[in-house]
Amino acid sequence: MAPEKELVQLIGFWGSPFVLSVRWALKLKGIEYEYKEENLLKKSPLLLQCNPVYKKVPVLLHNGKPLVESLVIIEYIDETWKQNPLLPQDPYERAKSRFWAKFAHEKCIAPMINSFFKIGEEQEKCVKDACEHLRTLENALEEGKRFFGGETIGFVDIAAAWMGCWARIIEEILSVKLIDEEKMPRLIAWFSNVVEVPALKECMPPTQNLLEHNIKFRKLLVAAAERRQSAPLTGN
Structure with missing residues (x-):
């Protein structure tokens, strides 16, 4: 302590x-x-x-x-702080946890968030990349396990499972599909299992507040992108 x-x-x-x-x-x-x-x-x-x-x-x-x-x-x-360890004690399992947390951030979360900042073909590419890597993450989840590493919540769960909520917000605002319920059932169950942990659930911001905030943010991003596209070329 x-x-x-x-x-x-x-x-x-x-x-x-x-x-x-x-x-x-x-x-x-x-x-x-x-x-x-x-x-x-x-x-x-x-x-x-x-x-x-x-x-x-x-x-x-x-x-x-x-x-x-x-x-x-x-x-x-x-x-x-050694109490309630988040990373496994076994070196191999610790390395795996670090790998999948990094994978989730770089290959799943990054293109999801980037799609929010893009329009047109660039946005479509980000959505496609996110979907592809989310399927890889789905395959890494063990059948019947509540959390990424088993039955105890850990490093990968708290590092990345929040993306289930943010993915739904992005889907609603952009009218895209990131998470396929039929193709990614383990991923959806994982998201739900993590955010329903009482200690974590009480930290979650209200979904409606997140949605309203991101709708306003998206409007600002689109307006800025449109201004850049319509700006006249200058220089020689």
């Missing part, structure tokens, strides 16, 4: 799924922390100081020392 004198702070944004995964890790570990809500349209000096490279949330401050990138933060939390 971490000493009481330790100061843990999380800089985040309520609608960020990456912040949510860090909050899940802290919740499962039973770690008390101070939460600082960030205005992403007017980023605070604290955020810019703590994450000068990417200027993004989440940022975890442990006794004033900043850490960035959700996967890095979650693994740090697991290594620092």
